[in-house]
Amino acid sequence: MLLRKIFALVFSVHLLVSFGCGSKNAGGTPEAQGASLAFVSNGVADFWTIAGQGAMKAGEELGVKVTVVMPNGMTDQTRKMEDLLTRGIDGIAISPINSINQIDILNKAAAESILITHDSDAPESDRVMYIGMDNYIAGLMCGELVRKALPEGGEVMILIGRADQDNSSRRRQGCIDAILGREPDSSRNDPLGDPMTSEDGKFTVLGTLTDQFDRAKGKANAEDALTRHPNIAAFVGLFTYNPPLAMEALRGAGKLGEVKVIAFDEDEISLQGIIDGTVTGTVVQDPYAYGYESICVLNELYKKNNSVIPENKFIDIPARVIDSSNVEEFWADLKKKTGR
Amino acid sequence: MTGKEPGADSLLSRISQKLRAGGKVYGILGLLIMICVYTAASTDRFLLSGNIENLVHRTALFGILSIGAAFVIITGGIDLSIGSVVCLVGVLLPFLLTKHDWTVPAAVGAILMISLVIGLVHGLLVTKLRLQPFVVTLCGLLFYRGLARGITNDQSQGFGSGFQELRLIAKGRIPILGDAEGAFQLPATTLVLIVLAIVAAVFLNKTIYGRYLLALGNNPEAARYSGINTDRMVLLAYAICSMLAGVGGMLFVLDINAAQPSDFGNFYELYAIAAAVLGGCSLRGGEGSIIGVVIGSAVMVVLSNTINLVHPNYQNVEFAIIGAVILSGAVVDELVRRWLSARRAGMKVG
Numbered sequence: 001m002l003l004r005k006i007f008a009l010v011f012s013v014h015l016l017v018s019f020g021c022g023s024k025n026a027g028g029t030p031e032a033q034g035a036s037l038a039f040v041s042n043g044v045a046d047f048w049t050i051a052g053q054g055a056m057k058a059g060e061e062l063g064v065k066v067t068v069v070m071p072n073g074m075t076d077q078t079r080k081m082e083d084l085l086t087r088g089i090d091g092i093a094i095s096p097i098n099s100i101n102q103i104d105i106l107n108k109a110a111a112e113s114i115l116i117t118h119d120s121d122a123p124e125s126d127r128v129m130y131i132g133m134d135n136y137i138a139g140l141m142c143g144e145l146v147r148k149a150l151p152e153g154g155e156v157m158i159l160i161g162r163a164d165q166d167n168s169s170r171r172r173q174g175c176i177d178a179i180l181g182r183e184p185d186s187s188r189n190d191p192l193g194d195p196m197t198s199e200d201g202k203f204t205v206l207g208t209l210t211d212q213f214d215r216a217k218g219k220a221n222a223e224d225a226l227t228r229h230p231n232i233a234a235f236v237g238l239f240t241y242n243p244p245l246a247m248e249a250l251r252g253a254g255k256l257g258e259v260k261v262i263a264f265d266e267d268e269i270s271l272q273g274i275i276d277g278t279v280t281g282t283v284v285q286d287p288y289a290y291g292y293e294s295i296c297v298l299n300e301l302y303k304k305n306n307s308v309i310p311e312n313k314f315i316d317i318p319a320r321v322i323d324s325s326n327v328e329e330f331w332a333d334l335k336k337k338t339g340r
Numbered sequence: 341m342t343g344k345e346p347g348a349d350s351l352l353s354r355i356s357q358k359l360r361a362g363g364k365v366y367g368i369l370g371l372l373i374m375i376c377v378y379t380a381a382s383t384d385r386f387l388l389s390g391n392i393e394n395l396v397h398r399t400a401l402f403g404i405l406s407i408g409a410a411f412v413i414i415t416g417g418i419d420l421s422i423g424s425v426v427c428l429v430g431v432l433l434p435f436l437l438t439k440h441d442w443t444v445p446a447a448v449g450a451i452l453m454i455s456l457v458i459g460l461v462h463g464l465l466v467t468k469l470r471l472q473p474f475v476v477t478l479c480g481l482l483f484y485r486g487l488a489r490g491i492t493n494d495q496s497q498g499f500g501s502g503f504q505e506l507r508l509i510a511k512g513r514i515p516i517l518g519d520a521e522g523a524f525q526l527p528a529t530t531l532v533l534i535v536l537a538i539v540a541a542v543f544l545n546k547t548i549y550g551r552y553l554l555a556l557g558n559n560p561e562a563a564r565y566s567g568i569n570t571d572r573m574v575l576l577a578y579a580i581c582s583m584l585a586g587v588g589g590m591l592f593v594l595d596i597n598a599a600q601p602s603d604f605g606n607f608y609e610l611y612a613i614a615a616a617v618l619g620g621c622s623l624r625g626g627e628g629s630i631i632g633v634v635i636g637s638a639v640m641v642v643l644s645n646t647i648n649l650v651h652p653n654y655q656n657v658e659f660a661i662i663g664a665v666i667l668s669g670a671v672v673d674e675l676v677r678r679w680l681s682a683r684r685a686g687m688k689v690g
Contacts, residue, residue: 044656067652073603074496075596079398080655083648086391087383101498101598104511164496164600192493210494212602 034064035302037295038084040077040094041070042120042165043213047240047265047287051119054291055093062299068291074098078105085112090302093131093294095119099166114301118290120167121314128301129313131293133285135167136186138319139174139238142264142283145321146179146203146234149260149280153202154233157225159246161213161239163192171238171264172208179203206232211242218242222249232259234280240265243282247273266322266334274327281323284330289317364620364673365632371618371669372639379646386649389524393513395641397527401591402611403637404533406619407540408584409612410633411577414544416557416625417466417473419578421480422585422612425458426605428484429589434497434598437506444506448590455586456579458484463575481609489601498598510594529591533634536584541630553577557625614666615640639666 039055041048052068059066069084071077074097082105084092091114096102099122109115110126121130146156156179162168173188180198182188190196192208206229211218222245226232235250237243243263247270250256256278263270263282273279293315300308322330379386405422412419429451436447458480465476499507512528519525544550552573556563564570593599619636621628643665647658654661 038652069652069655073606074598074600075592075604078596079644080648082394083391083645084652086385086388086394086645087649087652088385098496098498098598098600100500101496101596103501104597162600162602163494210602212494212600 034062035090035299036065036067036088037091037298037302038067038069038089038093039118039291039294040080040084040092041068042077042095042097043161044070044072045213045240046267047285051287051291054288054293055295056291057288058292058295058299062295064295064299064302066295071097074102078102081105081109085109089113091116091298093118093298095167096122096125097165100124114298116294116297116301118294119285119287120165122166129297129309129315131290131297131315131317132167133317133319135170136174136184138264138283138285139171139176140178140184141174141319141321142171142236142238142262143175143178145262145281145283145323146175146236146260147181149262150203150233153198153200155204155206155229155231156234156236157206157222157229157232158208159218159221159235159237159239159242160208160210161218161242163208163210168238175236175238176205179205215241215245219245219248222246223252226250226253226255226259234260234262236262236264237270238264240267243267243273243279244269247278250278266330271322271327271331271334274322274324275331277324281321283319284322285319286317293317365629365635367673367676368618368620368632368635368639368669371665372635372642375639375642375646375665379642379650382646382650386645389522391645391649392524393527395638395645396530397595398641398645399634399638400527400529400533401588401595402608402615402641403634404536404584404588404591405608405612406615406633406637407536407630408581408588409609410616410619410621410628410630411540411544411553412473412581413613413616413621413623414553414557414625414628415574415577416560417574417577418477418613418623419462419480419581419585420474420477420609421458421462421484422581423605423608423610424481424484424488425455425582425585426589426592426608427599427601428488429455429586430593430599430604431488431492431497431601433590433593434499435492437503438497438499444503451590452583452586455582455589458586459579459582460575462582463578466578467571467574485601488604492601494601496598496600497593499594500597503594507594507597510591529595532587532591536587537630537634540580544628544630549573549576554626554628557627559626611637611640618666618669639669 039052048070055066055068069080071080077097092109093116095118096106103125106115106122106125106127115127116129116131117127118131158172158175160168160172163172169189170186173186173190176190177184180196180203195204195206197204209221209225211221218241222235226249235246237246243261244267246261247256250259261273261279263279266282266284270279270282274281297308385391409419409422432451433447436442462476462480465471466473508528510529513525514528516526517523544553552568555568556570556573560570589605615636616633617623618639619629619632621633640662643662644658647655647661
């Protein structure tokens with residue numbers, strides 16, 4: 001419970017890029033009635049709170065009305081989309097929970113409104129474009145951090161919220177491929193449970209544990225992994241809240257610092273861990289930019305300015321590695337941008 | 341009955357009973373109308389035919405679950421496993437059809453069988469072992485979700501772009517008012533609900549078994565001593581509940597197209613119970629009306645829609661709003677009932 005409270009209080013993050021939409025309508029005069037746009041997440045998390053702030057900020061600058069929607073699960077996401085369309089929303093940016101099976105509602109949204117995806121793509125749908133990062137490459141970056149943390153190799157356990165979203169499965173696969181030293185190939189999809197060992201025998205990926213956004217379950221996963229695998233050498237936490245939970249579990253077992261933690265995203269506890277030396281490093285996305293860029297792009301598309309659509313229909317907001325060499329600078333900047 | 345004027349007395353008590361049951365239905369209907377009027381006044385999008393279709397459709401899905409819940413509640417029991425049965429069924433249907441290439445009748449038949457067995461097991465544990473329904477179905481809640489996650493290895497199960505004909509049962513729209521652009525089309529799920537609701541209402545009110553169920557809920561001891569096989573009736577109630585959860589679960593997954601084992605159907609038992617209670621079922625048993633339960637489901641569905649359409653920035657307090665509205669409905673209902681019975685008592689004395 002306390003942990004949850006900490007999570008609720010802790011941090012909101014803006015990142016390094018300095019933003020600006022193509023055409024600003026500074027002030028957003030009320031008589032110039034702007035578009036009504038929606039930013040839909042794939043769950044409720046601090047990550048999405050930050051993204052939502054980016055979306056609201058863009059809305060404020062452009063003088064458009066922005067609704068941030070954080071659904072609970074796929075059924076709720078579909079229902080909320082239907083209701084957004086009923087409201088006559090002008091554009092939707094969504095991170096689909098299960099794009100292949102949500103194709104109907106995505107295409108309905110694309111037909112009745114303007115649909116773009118962010119964070120997790122739905123390439124098979126009629127969405128106009130995708131804003132986000134290549135999660136496979138970000139996963140590779142994360143896997144490289146694991147290799148750096150364990151020069152002698154060892155057993156690695158992966159912790160993740162969900163493994164069946166496009167973004168998380170690619171991120172996880174990239175991480176596994178880098179740890180095992182394979183040739184990058186984003187079309188692989190290794191099963192969750194089976195241990196896999198690298199060709200040189202140095203690294204073993206014990207498996208992937210999912211918690212479905214349930215923090216208590218996430219911590220229990222890490223604790224149970226420690227119990228079951230006494231020789232575990234590193235935890236990789238692939239969703240924002242996973243690394244702090246792994247750290248909690250390690251602290252409880254008296255193994256914090258001994259077992260390496262490799263993080264993803266920029267939870268303050270993870271960043272403090274990098275400073276303290278208990279976390280090797282983290283790969284950061286840019287949720288604020290997801291929100292901000294999504295609204296900017298939707299507004300341009302609403303104004304029929306299709307020049308914002310790149311040829312590959314993908315606006316890359318690349319990931320970065322944060323480790324002991326740049327964490328203080330990164331965090332200071334983060335605090336400045338969030339005013340904390 | 342006092343014995344003095346048996347005919348008149350029983351007629352009086354029957355009329356007052358009818359009024360009481362009806363009163364609850366009118367109460368909940370009033371609440372629904374109030375919410376609809378408020379929403380329609382707040383946004384012109386609410387009454388769009390597309391939105392009405394959505395609402396009728398969602399009410400049908402939740403209504404089916406709620407009717408099942410009502411049967412168990414009427415006997416004085418509770419079923420907390422509904423959401424997990426929805427989940428199990430929701431992942432099993434696409435799992436069997438797409439991963440194991442079962443035929444549609446085989447998969448649907450197997451799933452209905454599983455739902456039936458689940459209900460019978462609940463009923464047997466409650467009647468033969470005398471376990472508390474809360475405990476039995478709470479364990480069911482955990483067990484079926486765990487099973488669903490285990491069977492599927494936690495992976496979402498979906499139909500992808502296949503099974504479009506089968507999905508028409510849940511997604512189909514029937515152009516009852518002609519096929520002009522924007523004309524209201526009746527969601528196919530509504531037909532399922534209507535059929536199930538009529539069968540349930542006739543069963544509950546017009547057959548001897550329905551009377552037994554109500555009698556059992558009112559006073560199990562008395563029901564047993566008057567020769568009703570109460571165990572069989574309880575068994576029947578749990579079987580109906582799980583079967584309807586199974587039917588509802590299949591319709592949900594056919595509608596949504598995929599189910600995530602971890603969160604599909606989460607909390608649906610509580611929606612179903614809330615709808616049943618809103619619709620006039622007493623958790624003490626012995627009371628309930630099917631139409632009330634369906635209207636109760638509609639209240640929950642419309643409230644959520646109201647928040648999405650009128651107050652989209654308050655979505656994070658959706659549960660709080662729904663909880664508050666239901667609670668105030670229950671409080672007003674109770675106060676009105678007390679006021680009425682006080683007046684009746686006063687009239688008798690006078």
